[in-house]
Amino acid sequence: MINFLSYYLHLTRRERTGLLVIYPTGLVLMLCTWYLDERPLSDTEVAGYEYARVMMEARHAVSAVADSFPIQAKPPAARPEKQTRGEPIDINLSDTVLWQSLRGIGPVLSRRAIAYRDLLGGYVHTDQVREVYGIDSSLYKSLKNYLYVSEGFIPEKINISRAGYRQLRAHPYIEARQASAIIHYRSQHGDFYYPKQLYAIHKLDSGSILRLLPYLEFSKAPVESVPGG
Numbered sequence: 740m741i742n743f744l745s746y747y748l749h750l751t752r753r754e755r756t757g758l759l760v761i762y763p764t765g766l767v768l769m770l771c772t773w774y775l776d777e778r779p780l781s782d783t784e785v786a787g788y789e790y791a792r793v794m795m796e797a798r799h800a801v802s803a804v805a806d807s808f809p810i811q812a813k814p815p816a817a818r819p820e821k822q823t824r825g826e827p828i829d830i831n832l833s834d835t836v837l838w839q840s841l842r843g844i845g846p847v848l849s850r851r852a853i854a855y856r857d858l859l860g861g862y863v864h865t866d867q868v869r870e871v872y873g874i875d876s877s878l879y880k881s882l883k884n885y886l887y888v889s890e891g892f893i894p895e896k897i898n899i900s901r902a903g904y905r906q907l908r909a910h911p912y913i914e915a916r917q918a919s920a921i922i923h924y925r926s927q928h929g930d931f932y933y934p935k936q937l938y939a940i941h942k943l944d945s946g947s948i949l950r951l952l953p954y955l956e957f958s959k960a961p962v963e964s965v966p967g968g
Contacts, residue, residue, distance in 0.1 A: 827884065827885040827886055827887045828840070828841070828885060828886060828887070829887060829888070829889055830852070830856070830862050830865065830868060830886050830887070830888060831856065831861050831862055831888060831889065831892055832889075834853070835849040835850060835853065838852055838853070841882055841885055842881065842882075843878045843881060843882065844882070847873065848871065848873050848874060851871050851872055851873060851874075852868065852871050852874070855870065855871050855872075855911070858909070858910065858911050859894065859910070859911060859912075859954070860894040860895030860896065860897075860910075860954050861892065861893075861894035861895060862888055862894075863888065863892070863894055863953045863954075864888060865883055865886040865887065865888060868882065868883075868886060870911070894953055894954055895954070896954055896955060896956040897910060897954055897955055897956060898956045898958075899921065899925075899931045899955045899956065899957060900925065900930035900931045900957065900958040903922075904918050904919065904922055907921060907922070910951075910954065912947065912950055912951045912954070913951065914942075916942050917940075917942045917943055917947070919942075920940050920941070920942035920943070921940060921943075924936075924939065924940050930957075930958040931955075931957050931958060932957055932958050932959075932960040933957065933960070934948070934952055934955075934957070937951075
């Protein structure tokens with residue numbers, strides 16, 4: 740039979756050899772399949788098939804019941820209403836929720852406004868909100884009527900006669916070169932008693948000094964050095 744197939748199908752010797760191996764193997768597999776299909780199942784196999792069938796039916800029943808009770812989506816948490824008019828917020832006491840009640844202020848800008856407030860030691864006027872990264876002039880213009888600083892507010896102060904480089908440099912209004920210049924001047928001339936002493940530091944211009952003054956604490960001047968004393 741193999742020679743017959745080889746003649747009509749033009750098989751090579753290698754292909755004939757492969758056919759000799761595949762043919763009896765396929766015959767054995769067919770006999771095994773027939774035997775498994777025809778032989779009676781054991782009690783263990785019957786119990787296993789029955790258990791699988793029962794579990795499948797139960798699974799379908801549970802799914803059908805669950806489908807009859809659709810899960811209602813949980814309503815989203817209420818966001819603070821964006822105010823367009825009303826009472827302004829105290830920018831030194833407001834938390835992120837109150838900041839986000841302002842139109843144009845979201846979670847990111849509210850956190851930045853508070854973080855910048857902490858770095859400064861508190862806002863002394865509302866214009867400082869414009870310095871928060873992400874709040875441009877147009878946004879600030881829409882916000883300024885809803886911002887205020889409480890009268891008499893005193894920010895956290897830096898003792899300029901005692902503060903080290905790191906404490907000075909941590910303030911947003913003091914650059915690295917200015918912090919070094921302050922310490923250098925202090926090492927040569929001693930404590931700072933008056934704001935006018937700052938004008939002797941070449942690294943500090945008048946604009947820098949004016950916006951920094953609310954955050955500075957000066958040493959108490961000796962009685963003999965008080966002008967006019």
